[in-house]
Amino acid sequence: MVMTQFIDIQNAEMVFNTKKGSFHALREINLGIDKGEFVALIGHSGCGKSTLLNLIAGLLMPSSGGLICDNKEIAGPGPERGMVFQNHSLLPWLTCYQNVHLAVERVFGGKESKEQLKKRTNDALELVNMGHATHKRPNEISGGMKQRVGIARALAMEPKVLLMDEPFGALDALTRAHLQDELLKIVARTQSTVVMVTHDVDEAVLLSDRIVMMTNGPAATIGEILSVPLARPRNRVELAEDPTYMHCRKEVLDFLYTRHGVGHKQAA
Structure with missing residues (x-):
């Protein structure tokens, strides 16, 4: 399979300003993916x-340098880049379905019908084998299941x-x-x-x-x-x-x- 470069990191540096002075976290990062x-x-x-x-x-x-994704400069968060954190970061008052649907609505709301949004949400949950837990809240499922829902939420945005x-x-x-x-x-x-x-x-x-x-x-x-x-x-x-x-x-x-x-x- 012939692949085209998708992410290009050019001479990226990261310096944090702290109470104790500047902290140089990253230097001269050059990477193509x-x-x-x-x-x-x-x-x-x-x-x-x-x-x-x-x-x-x-x-x-x-702090200096640049990052490019799909020929566009990365200047902030975007739906083309889905993030899965170590902590699942699910909203505890929402069901598994609602947690995923919230992300789907933010990305595709106004572009697709309610039925299409519902299908996207259910398809993402099925993809990670969590279709059976759509109406359960995070405190009702295991840690591994929570992480699956977090992955489903990211995948539902089609990043x-x-x-x-x-x-x-x-x-x-x-x-x-x-x-x-x-x-x-x-x-x-x-x-x-x-x-x-x-x-x-x-x-x-x-x-x-x-x-x-x-x-x-x-x-x-x-x-x-x-x-x-x-x-x-x-x-x-x-x-x-x-x-x-x-x-x-x-x-x-x-x-x-x-x-x-x-x-x-x-x-x-």
């Missing part, structure tokens, strides 16, 4: 992964880019594995462009086409980018002893714990 590509951002805490994701989302503006900030980090191992498998299926169906922040090396290798490894902060930057040449669809059980999978996993671990990890920081 192709349409339909799944990219994982990984690195130690404080390396600016979430800051970079927020720049792509338009929730933050770079060109799906941005995910450690979406499975707070879940137990079994639920996390199940949702990772569901995400693989959803991305295969929607052909979405995905950028995901993660701390989990196995998650990064299993899901992504490329892994962007960040150096330690402050003034963090992209240290290395690793291609993951594993055929899709991917099966976690079959990949457990796959030589390519093991090689990619080792490369990321070497970067994190040798070249830019705890030992590296102590030596520096």
Whole structure:
């Protein structure tokens, strides 16, 4: 499949002004992401992964440099970039259906009929296997189910880019594995462009086409980018002893714990 570059980050810098002075979070970020590509951002805490994701989302503006999505400058949040947070961020007084429908209404209201909006909402919930819980409120469903609804809400807007900030980090191992498998299926169906922040090396290798490894902060930057040449669809059980999978996993671990990890920081 021939892919065209979809996101282009050019010399992006991020400096925060704090009470203790300026804090240089990111420096010289240059990254191109192709349409339909799944990219994982990984690195130690404080390396600016979430800051970079927020720049792509338009929730933050770079101190210098620029970001482009689909040949347009990213100058703020937009429905073409859907965000899934680590916390599901569902409104507790609304049902699962209403949480998703609210997003659908904001994007497509006035352009489509009520029946079309209803169909979009139900289709998104079915896509993440949550059709059975449409009338339940967040406090009536499990953490994994809440996260599915959060993903459904983002997908319902038909974003060109799906941005995910450690979406499975707070879940137990079994639920996390199940949702990772569901995400693989959803991305295969929607052909979405995905950028995901993660701390989990196995998650990064299993899901992504490329892994962007960040150096330690402050003034963090992209240290290395690793291609993951594993055929899709991917099966976690079959990949457990796959030589390519093991090689990619080792490369990321070497970067994190040798070249830019705890030992590296102590030596520096």
